[in-house]
Amino acid sequence: MSTLFLAADLVSVFVRSVFIDNMIFAYFLGMCSYLAVSKNVKTALGLGVAVVFVLTITVPLNWLLLNKVLKEGALAWISPSLAKVDLSFLAFIMFIATIASMTQLVEMLVEKLSPELYGALGIFLPLIAVNCSILGGSLFMQERDYEFAEATVFGLGSGVGWMIAIVAIAAIRMRLRYSNVPAPLRGLGITFIITGLMGIAFMSFLGITL
Amino acid sequence: MSDVLVQSPVEKKPLLGKKERKLITDPLSDNNPVTIQVLGICSALAVTTQMKPTMVMALSVTAVVALSNLVISLMRNAIPPRIRIIVQLTVVSVLVILVDQILKAYMYDISKQLSVFVGLIITNCIVMGRLEAYAMGNKPFPSLLDGLGNGFGYGAVILTVAFFRELLGSGKLFGFKVIPDALYEAGYVNNGLMMIPAGALFVVACYIWVQRSFAKHLEEKE
Numbered sequence: 001m002s003t004l005f006l007a008a009d010l011v012s013v014f015v016r017s018v019f020i021d022n023m024i025f026a027y028f029l030g031m032c033s034y035l036a037v038s039k040n041v042k043t044a045l046g047l048g049v050a051v052v053f054v055l056t057i058t059v060p061l062n063w064l065l066l067n068k069v070l071k072e073g074a075l076a077w078i079s080p081s082l083a084k085v086d087l088s089f090l091a092f093i094m095f096i097a098t099i100a101s102m103t104q105l106v107e108m109l110v111e112k113l114s115p116e117l118y119g120a121l122g123i124f125l126p127l128i129a130v131n132c133s134i135l136g137g138s139l140f141m142q143e144r145d146y147e148f149a150e151a152t153v154f155g156l157g158s159g160v161g162w163m164i165a166i167v168a169i170a171a172i173r174m175r176l177r178y179s180n181v182p183a184p185l186r187g188l189g190i191t192f193i194i195t196g197l198m199g200i201a202f203m204s205f206l207g208i209t210l
Numbered sequence: 211m212s213d214v215l216v217q218s219p220v221e222k223k224p225l226l227g228k229k230e231r232k233l234i235t236d237p238l239s240d241n242n243p244v245t246i247q248v249l250g251i252c253s254a255l256a257v258t259t260q261m262k263p264t265m266v267m268a269l270s271v272t273a274v275v276a277l278s279n280l281v282i283s284l285m286r287n288a289i290p291p292r293i294r295i296i297v298q299l300t301v302v303s304v305l306v307i308l309v310d311q312i313l314k315a316y317m318y319d320i321s322k323q324l325s326v327f328v329g330l331i332i333t334n335c336i337v338m339g340r341l342e343a344y345a346m347g348n349k350p351f352p353s354l355l356d357g358l359g360n361g362f363g364y365g366a367v368i369l370t371v372a373f374f375r376e377l378l379g380s381g382k383l384f385g386f387k388v389i390p391d392a393l394y395e396a397g398y399v400n401n402g403l404m405m406i407p408a409g410a411l412f413v414v415a416c417y418i419w420v421q422r423s424f425a426k427h428l429e430e431k432e
């Protein structure tokens with residue numbers, strides 16, 4: 001019974017993070033690369049996959065770091081005298097260190113496995129380290145007090161939500177080339193407006209109770 | 211007497227010369243970090259439902275950009291290029307931790323309202339962008355000015371966005387009612403669109419539209 005309950009809970013976390021609390025449409029996280037790499041569906045998909053991968057690894061890793069090292073009393077497993085140590089003010093710097101090293105790892109993997117994708121992603125692969133959605137994932141995990149399994153699913157879901165958003169906008173922007181947009185709105189302006197409209201569409205998921 | 215006259219103009223350079231002033235004013239319009247360089251959009255949109263948190267956010271970002279520019283510029287000859295991103299991130303996160311602790315100590319309500327977005331200053335592309343593009347190759351004082359200028363440019367945009375969102379979305383400014391009750395009785399309603407995330411995107415789009423219609427040279431050619 002309890003496993004069933006847990007599974008239902010995880011599904012709800014996943015659906016929430018993909019559709020309702022979508023990184024782009026609800027929190028605007030990772031907008032920089034979202035705007036810059038969304039001119040072509042193939043590159044957008046590649047970056048999306050990289051983001052999903054990094055988020056799924058870093059959120060549970062940072063959960064472990066937070067709950068086993070940084071939180072007040074978390075160090076009690078080493079020695080009882082450390083039970084009162086509260087290192088949570090170090091959370092930002094530890095999170096970003098984990099993220100930066102994981103990104104380095106992904107970069108090395110992609111370079112080895114798919115040099116073509118590596119060339120296409122170019123500068124944006126190392127920049128995943130400073131993609132707000134990655135750090136945002138870990139910070140939301142901290143703020144919302146997830147369990148370990150929830151945190152993992154949340155990382156995966158946020159990544160998938162981000163990927164859906166960037167692939168969708170890339171597809172729309174490719175079509176947009178043939179339309180007559182007012183000159184001052186071309187490029188950046190119209191992309192903002194389309195993102196806003198997509199955000200309104202995603203708001204319709206708000207009514208779903210899980 | 212005579213050696214005062216032959217003193218070269220370089221030594222008598224004023225604290226804020228033409229070049230230095232340009233460092234501060236350029237990011238306000240022609241080289242705005244948000245609308246032209248397209249950096250730091252994430253937090254620009256998320257915190258702008260009200261003026262007060264926006265103001266705090268603008269000041270925090272300005273402080274972090276200016277100080278990290280200064281620190282990295284002082285260290286620029288000692289940083290090995292291969293690990294520069296890690297070094298930059300460490301410096302920035304230390305500064306952000308300081309800002310976060312100060313906000314928690316003196317402005318707890320606003321710090322709660324800004325929630326994760328204070329932490330996200332670390333990954334604000336403006337900070338990293340300025341460090342890479344300016345502080346790594348310039349002297350400390352111009353770097354500090356460049357940081358201040360970009361912080362102000364960012365602040366100008368998010369304050370404008372927040373002004374319209376708060377005014378149209380809840381009829382208030384800085385939490386004070388500005389739209390008279392009589393208007394509400396006459397049938398005026400607050401625009402709910404401004405309060406939802408999508409509203410921010412529309413306001414920024416309009417900002418860019420207006421800015422680019424006045425400055426034709428900024429238009430994108432596709």
